[in-house]
Amino acid sequence: MLATRVHPLKHHHMTRFHCLFIALAFMSGCASLHHAQLGQIDNRQGRSGKPFVILMSETGVSAEEIGQIARVTNSRAGNALGDAAAIIALFQMGPRTGNPVYSERYAERLLDRIYENCPSGQVTDLMSIREDRKYPVISGEIVKVTGLCLDANPVAQVNGVSK
Amino acid sequence: MKTAALFLTAALLMTTGCAHSIHEVHVSDFNPGRSLKDGRRVKASTEQFVVLGFTGNTDYVDDAYKKLMSECPTGVITGITTQFSTSLGFFSWTNKILMQGLCLAPKG
Structure with a gap:
């Protein structure tokens, strides 16, 4: 009878082991890139602006x-x-x-999100990235856009190119 | 083990809805850069239905492009976002293109 009883300390260790295993499994998330594309770069002298990052994501399930x-x-x-x-x-x-997601609309508001970050619309250096972060069973399906919102001041003319 | 089974069952129940896959979202340049109130939002979307890899419609991207152009016949479309996705199904699927942009009317 005594031999079949689980020692309380042993049970405690098993629970800790399980927690550690689950935590390790979720820490092992791997990021993978599917697509990246860069747009026009306005690198003229006198240019200054505020960089922004837009992240839109949805949970994928396998x-x-x-x-x-x-x-x-x-x-x-x-x-x-x-x-x-x-x-x-x-x-x-x-x-x-x-992985498949259950909403196809999570990235539809991209244009609005860009204007929220840059109301003037003076945007340059736009980079569109499609990536995911994978965990066991689930994943984060991510659409990321980075850019630079130029200041409202006119950009200095260089090589005859003006804004 | 019971917790793991519960987690797997819950995750499986989550998969019973309509599933989609977003392949690519691209945003074009903002040239000329104008604020949202200076233009009009335009949108075009088309679909391609595929059964086991067979389809008759191979012009759906061109159709989306033409639809977007027709939304802004005399102006400039800037800040175009293009989303390419697939709605997954039973031995069939639907490829989708969604294009959105800002139509700037010509001055004068």
Whole structure:
């Protein structure tokens, strides 16, 4: 009877181990770049402005990874979950960049966001980046835009080019 | 193990909605740079339905471009954002193009 009881300290260590494992799994997020494009650069003398960064993101979920992890448990419930994940994956066919997300509108307000950062519209050095940060099962699907909002003062003329 | 199963089930339930994938979002130059109130917002979107890789419509990007042009026939369109995404489905999917910009009317 005594031999089957779990020592309280051992149980405590197991919980700590699990917490550590979960924390490590989520710390192992890998960032990957899918697309980057740079626009016009206004690098004339006398130019000054305020840089800005716009981040828009949505949570991506991988049904395939859920199925794989569930099957690793090798239990009846795990296998059933794996089968369910495989069926759901059939409803998610098509070209993908990163994991599927459940809102396609998270980046639609990009133009408004640029004007929120630069109401004058004097924007240059715009760089559009599509990347993701991947964790087990879930990911952050990110659209990032960086730019420079030029000051309202006219830019000095260089080589006959004026603003 | 019970917590992990619960987490996986919750995550699986999240996947049952309509899924999408945004491939690319690009923003063009702001030239000439004007404020939002100086112009008019224009928008154009088109779709391409694909069944198991087969499709009949291969002009949907050109169509979006023409639609955007027709929204601002005599002005300048600046700050154009282009979003290319796919709505995933059962043995089929829909590719989508969304273009938005600011139409600046000609002076005078």
